[in-house]
Amino acid sequence: MTTVTSTDKPGVSAAPSPAKVDLTVGDPDERRVYWAVMDSWNVVRRGLLHYRRQPVLIVWQLGFPILSVLLYAYVFGGAMKPPGDGGDYRDFLMPGMFVMTMAFGFMNTATVVVNDAIKGVIDRFRSMPMAPSAVVAGRGGNDLVVACAELTILAATAFLTGWRSDGGFWGTLAAFGLLVLLRFSLIWLGxxxxxxxxxxxxxxxxxxxxxxxTMISSIFAPPSTMPDWLGVVAAWNPLSSTAAATRELFGNPVASDGSWIQENALLMAVAWPLVLTAVFLPLAVRRFQKLSR
Structure with missing residues (x-):
């Protein structure tokens, strides 16, 4: 019986594990799933290697959130007032800064993808015997890893500036889960x-x-402080739902005018990313398949 490893597949780099996998028996669908996973992992690994070889990418992607926190917390924070009775504006601001970082991240996705297309990297992928879904899935996996690194650094910076989460362990974990979910949905848009x-x-x-x-949302200010028509737009912005839900889970000040969309922020913080994923994931896959023909 012949045993093949990931190096036996033409055009695909070796998997990190030296263990051999018997792919000569079993369901053909299982073999296809195995190769799809391995191909996706190789795309993820390729993307992560770029950060080691081009450190300036780390400085930009991970440095921008730090500068944003310091700018808004110390330059504008003294002139801003949180909703409710007193309190520190940073407690209201930081969850919004987390959301803004996740929102801006999809622009990095779009830039990397178009650069790969211009340089012929995607054409090279298409010429290889690899799973068609691997390029899109691998890009998504790479960006999720980067998003988690951004959140970790941003949370550490916020902690040093005096921000605290009063929502307990599970509330804090759920809040960061919502932020990752938002980033996941926006990857496919990117x-x-x-x-x-x-x-x-x-x-x-x-x-x-x-x-x-990002500005016409509740990231920096409550929608109730805006003109009526603009406040409605800001309240129904998907970023506002995630910002309000994470503030609630973190135990930070929450701005609500009693409207349905703001009273159900936690529900919409889950619903909006699911809708965005349902729309843009098929569009991204279909666009890649169209380019592959």
Whole structure:
């Protein structure tokens, strides 16, 4: 009986484990799932290796959240008042900063994808005998790892500035889970945009759209402080639901005007990412399959 390892598959780099896997028997569907997982892992590993070889990427992606926290907490924090009776604005701000970091992350996804497309990396992947889903799934896995690193560094920075979570262990864990869920849903938007835009310059121009999206939300200020029509838009912004839900779970000040969308922030913090994933994941896969023909 012939035993093959991950190195027996042409065009795919070796898996990190030296253990051999018998792929000559069993369900063909099981073999396809195995290779899809291994191909996806190789794409994830390739993306992570870039950070070791290009440290400037780490400085930018992980340094930006730190600067944002310091800027808003110390430069603008003294002039801002949290909702309710007194308190520290940083307690209201920090969950919003976590949400903003997760939201801006999909722009990095789009930029990396379009760079790979321009440089012919995706064409190279298509020429290999690899699972068609591996490029998209591997990109998503890589970005989730980076998102967890960003959250860890951002939370540590917030802790040093005086922010605390009063929601207990499980509440804090659930809050970070919602943040990762939001980032997961936006990954597919980033992949789809990266496959749609013609060049990296166009991908960078998308910040013009993303910046107002983060501003017209409850990330920095309660929607009730905005003009009526703008407050409605801000309240129904998916980022506002995650911001309000994480503030509640962290035990930080929560701004609510009694509207349905704000009273059900926890429900919508789960529903919005599921809707975004249901829309943009199939679009990203379909776009990649279209380019592969």
């Amino acid at each position: 992949v789809w945009l990266g496959l749609m835009v013609p060049n990296p310059e166009a991908a960078g121009g998308l910040y013009v759209v993303v910046f107002p999206l």
